[in-house]
Amino acid sequence: MRRSSVGWVLGAGIFVAALAAQPADAQQRYPSSAGELAVETVASGLEHPWGLAFLPDGRMLVTERPGRIRIVGKDGRLSPAISGVPSVVARGQGGLLGLALDPAFAQNRLVYFSFSDARSGGNGTSVARGRLNEQGTALTEISVIFRQMPAVASNMHFGSRLVFDRTGALFVTVGDRYSQRDQAQNPANHIGKMIRIRPDGNVPADNPKKPGWAPEIWSIGHRNIQGAALHPQTGQLWTAEHAARGGDEINTPKAGLNYGWPVISYGIDYSGAKIGEGTAKPGLEQPLFYWDPSIAPSGATFYTGTAWPGWKNSLFVGALAGSMLVRFSIESEKVAGEERLLTHIGERIRDVVQGPDGLLYLLSDEANGKVLRVRPAR
Template identity: 80%
Template sequence: MHRPVLALALAAALSLPLASVQAQQRFPSSAGELVVETVASGLEHPWGLAFLPDGRMLVTERPGRLRIVSGDGALSRPLTGMPNVAGRGQGGLLDVTLDPKFAENRLIYLSFSEPRVGGNGTSVARGQLNANGTGLENVAVIFRQMPAINSTMHFGSRLIFDRTGALFVTVGDRYSERDQAQNPGNHLGKIIRIRPEGGAPTDNPKKPGWQPEIWSIGHRNVQGAALHPDTGQLWTAEHGARGGDEVNTPKAGLNYGWPVITYGVDYSGAKIGEGTAKPGMEQPLFYWDPSIAPSGAAFYTGSAWPAWRNSLFVGALAGQMLIRLSTSGETVSGEERLLTTLGERIRDVRQGPDGYLYLLGDDAKGKVLRVRPTR
């Protein structure tokens, strides 16, 4: 591995009852023993998780279902009003997030692979959670990655609001079109930034030849995104090919290099691009070689592990572990590998309102897991 640079708890009424825990395992860490509990199971390839204000969770399932998971681990029926998804390969219903003003407007945002003429692409829809929590109403697509590509891979698809109220959307290079990540005239392999109702904010880069929704270019397949709790800067975790998974802090108008520069090689072992550096292209803050296949990211701000505040937690799919990256400003100063014997492909990572970490295990019988210290 190369290092270029090295809640308070909810009220008891919202805490997870011990009776709901279906399984419990213990793992070592630098902050003491970690307990991993199964909160809910029976989810088909869960992909994205968001907490509602009352402590319940919204969880997407890749085949196209959105469910509410209660504090005792019960799964709701699939919510109605979902968009039509292209549920093949890596595609389907992907991330979910709440509007910053959800308490007032009940708006929910979903990213998904949308079937279209000529193929499919990453799209974002928003709708209102109805009063009884059984479905979404007034659902409308607010962004479509263009052009459509006939591929089942590399949809990217994390959603995160910045502090101005604009929405970051990560979109992949679609695998077969990786050279297009360098073409700012399309949405392939980019970080997108849009208004909540769709369209480009006035402070987007809008450089000559750039599509107005583009924030940064030269990305492969970003599946982890989080805002730094102090600075509000976007941090991302991005899949490389064979090696070269990256952590970046994408800035407006910059080029992050894929596929011209990378620290990985192709799956065949062949060289990709021109090397590991080139003028005008940004270096990652941190990268993994061999690959861990990062997906899901969250900064820790809770009180359960004070020594871990401002650490970036990243889930690993192929690596089947949880990574903790120590950060200082815009540098990564250390790495700790956690839950290495858990045996779960970790798709998403979130901090819960109780100050613990919640993970999604990506499997045909996937789980919601809670990570906490020993009591």
């Protein structure tokens, strides 16, 4: 298990002091272990964008937290809001959140999205799917395939990343709702869990079958997973999870296992109080990596392109509080090194996706949010 802290030397040998010494005119050019990176704005004017997915023709679908899905053209122009999106509870951390295309989107045009919706007793994370019309203007045949239960009167910790695995099952991350963190250890409900369902909402036959576990639950003991991606070689799910003050984690959630929250944690509460029983306990999984202090990790992707050959199969994670992009070199199922990139970008990085051109695309979570493209500097 690796730990990251302030002042730690980056995995590529780049020092924090060296980054701080960059000239003022380098704000759009950033050092890295693979040479200078250029960051350019593809689109702006998005209100707190949250999830990004590339359509087969190279355009992008983007969710905005207030409740809109837009298409971003290759020229950066934003479409009007796509119709058919259900009403969302856009308060606090809630709203329209994660996004994924069906693996067979080219044939069925199905789009999956997560959102916070109102219920009796509060609200919760739901997942719906709909069919994008050929014109790209509307979602039709909307159906809700999952609702996190029970509802909670909270505007915090919705999780909300969506990832299809190689069998076609859908992983859904849901948070502990902040006020209900002890329920992350209760396998009978959806609070603080990793969910795995079929595209129609049914339960896969190979989900864990453990006494007392709800059938759609894959793993328990999670706080608030906001980054998730499949390893391109192994197909294993990797996640980036928010902790409180310190202790953000990288995990590889396995079927039927308990990842400890809030019994164990490498962080402390916002008040400064101790959380749980310490950092380890028999029967509870350890993270592969943790940050102290926290960076608030968000969207994640594995790199498989050719623009940076030395970064093949690296895991990239955006950071909100940290306002940067983090690259992990991976060896087997271990974190071999951390490299902090774009540390002076000044943007909360909500999502990171590899484009069909082999470059990296970022969403900045701001009132005037942007789609940013990262490429090798010429």
